[in-house]
Amino acid sequence: MRELLVMKNITKKFGDIYANKDINLIIREGEVHTLLGENGAGKSTLMNILIGLYQPTSGSIYYRGKKVKIDSPSKAMKLGIGMVHQHFMLVEAMTVFENIILGVTKDSSIFIKKDRIKKDILELASKYGLNVEIDKPITEISVGEQQRVEILKALYRGAELLILDEPTAALTDIEVEGLFRVIKKLISEKKSVVFISHKMREVLEISDRITILRMGHTIKTLDKNKTNAEELAALMIGKKMVSSKYKKVSKTKENIIALEHISFNKESKHNGIKDISLTVGKGEILGIAGVDGNGQSQLAQVVTGVITPHEGNIYLYGKKVAQFDPNDFINSNISHIPEDRNKMGLIGDMSVKENLILKSIEKSKFSLKKGLFLKKKIINQYSNEMKKKYDIRCSSIDQEVRNLSGGNQQKIVLARELEMEPELLVAVHPTRGLDIGATKYVHDKIISARDKGCGVILISADFDEILKLSDRIAVMFEGQIVGIYSGDNPPIDEISLAMAGKAE
Numbered sequence: 001m002r003e004l005l006v007m008k009n010i011t012k013k014f015g016d017i018y019a020n021k022d023i024n025l026i027i028r029e030g031e032v033h034t035l036l037g038e039n040g041a042g043k044s045t046l047m048n049i050l051i052g053l054y055q056p057t058s059g060s061i062y063y064r065g066k067k068v069k070i071d072s073p074s075k076a077m078k079l080g081i082g083m084v085h086q087h088f089m090l091v092e093a094m095t096v097f098e099n100i101i102l103g104v105t106k107d108s109s110i111f112i113k114k115d116r117i118k119k120d121i122l123e124l125a126s127k128y129g130l131n132v133e134i135d136k137p138i139t140e141i142s143v144g145e146q147q148r149v150e151i152l153k154a155l156y157r158g159a160e161l162l163i164l165d166e167p168t169a170a171l172t173d174i175e176v177e178g179l180f181r182v183i184k185k186l187i188s189e190k191k192s193v194v195f196i197s198h199k200m201r202e203v204l205e206i207s208d209r210i211t212i213l214r215m216g217h218t219i220k221t222l223d224k225n226k227t228n229a230e231e232l233a234a235l236m237i238g239k240k241m242v243s244s245k246y247k248k249v250s251k252t253k254e255n256i257i258a259l260e261h262i263s264f265n266k267e268s269k270h271n272g273i274k275d276i277s278l279t280v281g282k283g284e285i286l287g288i289a290g291v292d293g294n295g296q297s298q299l300a301q302v303v304t305g306v307i308t309p310h311e312g313n314i315y316l317y318g319k320k321v322a323q324f325d326p327n328d329f330i331n332s333n334i335s336h337i338p339e340d341r342n343k344m345g346l347i348g349d350m351s352v353k354e355n356l357i358l359k360s361i362e363k364s365k366f367s368l369k370k371g372l373f374l375k376k377k378i379i380n381q382y383s384n385e386m387k388k389k390y391d392i393r394c395s396s397i398d399q400e401v402r403n404l405s406g407g408n409q410q411k412i413v414l415a416r417e418l419e420m421e422p423e424l425l426v427a428v429h430p431t432r433g434l435d436i437g438a439t440k441y442v443h444d445k446i447i448s449a450r451d452k453g454c455g456v457i458l459i460s461a462d463f464d465e466i467l468k469l470s471d472r473i474a475v476m477f478e479g480q481i482v483g484i485y486s487g488d489n490p491p492i493d494e495i496s497l498a499m500a501g502k503a504e
């Protein structure tokens with residue numbers, strides 16, 4: 001196979017930190033090349049250099065044998081390099097169509113040609129099986145569909161090398177299969193794909209070759225057929241890892257939270273919930289299984305006081321909740337690892353330490369007179385302790401969190417929420433985007449919170465995660481609970497059917 005792209009001795013420094021150091025990478029025509037590495041290893045940075053968002057501190061790039069300088073995303077686009085970012089970059093106020101054509105042509109005749117362009121886009125979409133609703137605003141389509149829009153946008157601009165930065169993190173198994181069909185189609189046309197994922201099973205399924213990055217360095221490039229999950233994991237973290245198996249507990253008598261006939265927007269299949277009754281006991285993990293977009297977000301928002309149910313009652317520690325207010329829920333010792341850490345979990349332009357104490361700032365441990373005078377020394381000490389304990393990789397606790405790698409941002413949310421020693425933990429996709437080491441760490445943490453008596457509502461689109469951690473499993477479909485199963489030897493086939501809406 002011919003070489004399409006060569007990155008040679010690429011180094012990128014941010015201040016004193018080397019995000020990439022002396023990286024060498026060769027992408028061939030018609031291959032799926034996976035970048036594998038821990039959170040903060042430098043994968044996104046390297047690809048942002050390729051797409052012209054960052055300039056390397058040193059090193060060179062060759063495209064089809066010629067040395068190139070990629071100083072802007074439009075230059076990358078001209079060369080035929082397109083990228084779907086880890087955090088989507090669609091303009092929410094615009095429609096699918098407007099997003100796809102954004103910046104492609106400044107020509108005012110676009111309005112005249114609109115119908116033809118739309119037809120072209122739809123043809124492209126059907127060729128690759130990228131099902132999108134072209135006139136809908138971005139806010140009204142699911143995460144999976146937003147991703148299809150991003151891919152379509154890149155292909156419409158003529159991408160021959162498509163970079164997918166953790167494209168499967170937010171997708172369900174069925175959507176991942178759809179994405180893989182698109183990737184295979186691209187490969188059959190001799191296009192190339194750079195794939196980034198922390199999920200070993202996917203990496204071994206879709207890749208032709210795999211390059212391991214560790215702490216900004218390239219460790220090795222391997223043929224998929226000549227390696228296995230253990231070797232890859234060991235290369236990635238620099239040592240062998242043992243996976244853990246957790247003991248399941250049976251339901252305790254004492255309820256932490258009880259929902260009785262809760263409904264919210266109950267007519268809506270995708271963002272409503274309908275007549276939900278369930279309980280979570282002290283020291284148990286209730287896993288909510290289901291395909292994303294079946295009301296899980298709304299359920300999480302109700303049990304954290306973010307939205308008020310239209311019908312039904314919630315009892316916390318046996319007392320009926322009179323008013324739904326997120327602060328009241330926080331004060332009732334409920335922690336929340338939210339679905340979207342960028343929108344709900346973190347404040348990007350605040351520092352690591354500010355984000356760590358965000359919810360505890362009024363506590364006497366960190367301030368006098370309810371947040372008026374901060375105990376700076378103690379806050380610094382505490383933050384450095386958390387940095388170490390949760391292995392948050394940042395240059396210092398004063399770094400703005402938006403500059404951290406995706407996985408390290410997630411660790412800050414976890415540190416903050418778990419350190420509050422909650423009595424109820426609502427964890428929504430808690431390991432999305434985390435590397436295997438960090439995922440194991442979070443799983444251990446959730447289990448140990450449970451063992452200390454914390455009740456946990458675990459919402460995850462990752463079925464393996466649900467099976468591994470849950471003491472009981474509730475399946476959600478179209479806003480309803482369609483079955484509750486024991487987590488000890490659960491009937492996997494039956495649960496899968498229930499998730500697809502095919503329960504008896």
Ligand SMILES: Nc1ncnc2c1ncn2[C@@H]1O[C@H](COP(=O)(O)OP(=O)(O)OP(=O)(O)O)[C@@H](O)[C@H]1O
Nearest residue numbers: 014019039040041042043044045403404405406407
């Ligand atoms: N704009 C920036 N300013 C300062 N440091 C940065 C910036 N962008 C990235 N870094 C640092 O560079 C390192 C590599 O980050 P990068 O986002 O490339 O990691 P990653 O491999 O994509 O991780 P993840 O799997 O968590 O997404 C991290 O230590 C990060 O904090």
Ligand SMILES: [Mg+2]
Nearest residue numbers: 043044086406
């Ligand atoms: Mg990244």
